[in-house]
Amino acid sequence: xxxxxxxxxxAVWKFASCDGCQLTLLDCEDExxxxxxxxxxxxxxxxxxxxxxxxxxxxxxxxSITTPEEVERIREIxxxxxxxxxxxxxxxxxxxQALRNFADIGEFKRAVYATPEYVRTLEHxxxxxxxxxxxFELPGCPPSRVQVLDLLDAFLHGRRPRIPGHxxxxxxxxxxxxxxxxxxxxxxxxxxxxxxxxxxxxxxxxGCYGCFGPMETPNTESLxxxxxxxxxxxxxxLMPLYRSFNAAASAFQExxxxxxxxxxxxxxxxTFWARAFAKRENPDGGEQAPADDQG
Numbered sequence: 001x002x003x004x005x006x007x008x009x010x011a012v013w014k015f016a017s018c019d020g021c022q023l024t025l026l027d028c029e030d031e032x033x034x035x036x037x038x039x040x041x042x043x044x045x046x047x048x049x050x051x052x053x054x055x056x057x058x059x060x061x062x063x064s065i066t067t068p069e070e071v072e073r074i075r076e077i078x079x080x081x082x083x084x085x086x087x088x089x090x091x092x093x094x095x096x097q098a099l100r101n102f103a104d105i106g107e108f109k110r111a112v113y114a115t116p117e118y119v120r121t122l123e124h125x126x127x128x129x130x131x132x133x134x135x136f137e138l139p140g141c142p143p144s145r146v147q148v149l150d151l152l153d154a155f156l157h158g159r160r161p162r163i164p165g166h167x168x169x170x171x172x173x174x175x176x177x178x179x180x181x182x183x184x185x186x187x188x189x190x191x192x193x194x195x196x197x198x199x200x201x202x203x204x205x206x207g208c209y210g211c212f213g214p215m216e217t218p219n220t221e222s223l224x225x226x227x228x229x230x231x232x233x234x235x236x237x238l239m240p241l242y243r244s245f246n247a248a249a250s251a252f253q254e255x256x257x258x259x260x261x262x263x264x265x266x267x268x269x270x271t272f273w274a275r276a277f278a279k280r281e282n283p284d285g286g287e288q289a290p291a292d293d294q295g
Contacts, residue, residue, distance in 0.1 A: 008057035008155070010035075011043035013077055015063030015070050016097055016125065020142035021088035022046040022062055027145055038156055054080035058155050061134075064090040064097060064125045071122075071131055078132035085151065086128045089141035093213055094248030096141075098125040101248055102256075126248065136161065141211040141245040144196045164195050165216035168208050171199040180207055185231040187241060192218035192251070213246040220255035235259060 012022060026047060028035065035041075042052035059081035065074055078084055086092045094101065100108065101124045109116035128134055138151055138161075147163055154161040168190035172179060180186040180202050188207030190199075196212040214220075220242070227233040227241075238259035242252040 007038065007040040009042040009052065009054070010039040010152075011054070011056040011059045011077075011081070012041075012046065013043070013059060013061045013063075014046070015061065015074070015091070015128075016066040017063030017088065017090045017095065019046060019062070021060075021091070021140075024142045024145055024148055025060070028149060031149055035152060039152070056081045057083065058152075059084045060087045061085065061091050061128050062087050064094045064127060065122070065131055066097065066125045067121050069120075074128055074131050083135045083155065084128070084132070085136045085138060086134045087138045087148070088143050089139065089211065089213060089245045090125075091128050092137040092139050092249075093246040093252075094125045094127055096245055096247070098248035099243060100125055102243070102260075124248075138163065139194055139213045139246075140196050144198075147196060166195055167191055167215040167218075168193045168195050168197070168199055168202070168212075171195050172202050175199055175203070177202050180205055181226075181231065187227055187231060187233055187237075189223075189241065191223050192220050209244055210242070210252065211245050213249045214251035218251045220251060221258075224255065224259065236261075 012025065014022065022044075023046070026032070039058075040052065041048065041050075042054070042056055045051075059077055061074070061077065061084060065071055089095050090097070105121065105123050106116070109119050109121070113119055129137070136151070138147060140147070147161070150163070151161045169179075171177075172190065175198075177199055179188075181188045181190075184205070186205070186207045188202065189210040190202060190208040192214060193208050193210045194212040194215045199208075201208050224238050227238060228235050236259070239256045242256035242259075246252050247256065
């Protein structure tokens with residue numbers, strides 16, 4: 001008689017986070033029995049206090065790395081995991097707590113704690129990939145339930161997860177949602193944000209907040225110029241737009257840095273439009289000869 005197939009060991013780990021990514025997995029109510037039937041849930045303290053020792057076939061990591069102890073812990077998890085997936089905005093881009101990366105963490109500790117010397121923390125909140133190799137990243141704050149299930153199915157069948165990389169704007173077009181930027185002048189990060197939420201905010205006439213992080217090829221410079229010259233947004237308001245759930249994602253971090261002060265914001269937008277007008281006048285891209293040298 002053939003032996004019973006060994007179920008792959010699944011572990012779900014929490015670091016600095018709100019538990020929303022783990023709750024997304026628990027929200028898969030109709031599919032939880034099927035998941036339990038295919039995996040041995042070896043470590044998932046949000047769901048059960050039962051713990052099975054590693055190594056693990058698949059580890060899902062929620063949360064950013066913010067303390068020296070967490071650095072050692074994520075490295076040990078990596079050693080114990082055949083496949084490690086960073087799940088959610090905190091694990092993939094540092095999360096909302098990455099706003100500390102742009103300020104003085106010592107000043108924060110002195111303002112909040114009576115004895116700040118007791119607090120052991122890192123200067124920056126960083127994703128798991130800053131410390132260990134990550135096999136796959138599942139974006140979102142929180143991730144999409146559908147994408148979480150597809151990730152688990154992909155692991156079981158040895159395929160790559162079907163996680164689209166196009167912008168949220170495509171979803172709005174497909175669903176017939178009126179563009180809040182064009183129709184109402186509402187600032188929206190949809191053109192540079194990865195799809196995944198189903199266009200939830202634009203459906204209710206709100207601009208996208210960038211919960212799923214940058215799309216594959218985000219043109220934040222062009223979008224920022226549109227905000228200032230078409231919708232009338234003050235340049236100094238651009239920086240906070242990019243510093244939210246995915247503030248430390250490279251594309252959003254670079255965009256916010258261009259507009260960190262009012263002077264930088266004005267200079268960046270003026271430079272963009274100067275280049276745009278020059279390209280329109282000289283579409284071939286060559287240097288245009290001075291007026292008095294033209295025959």
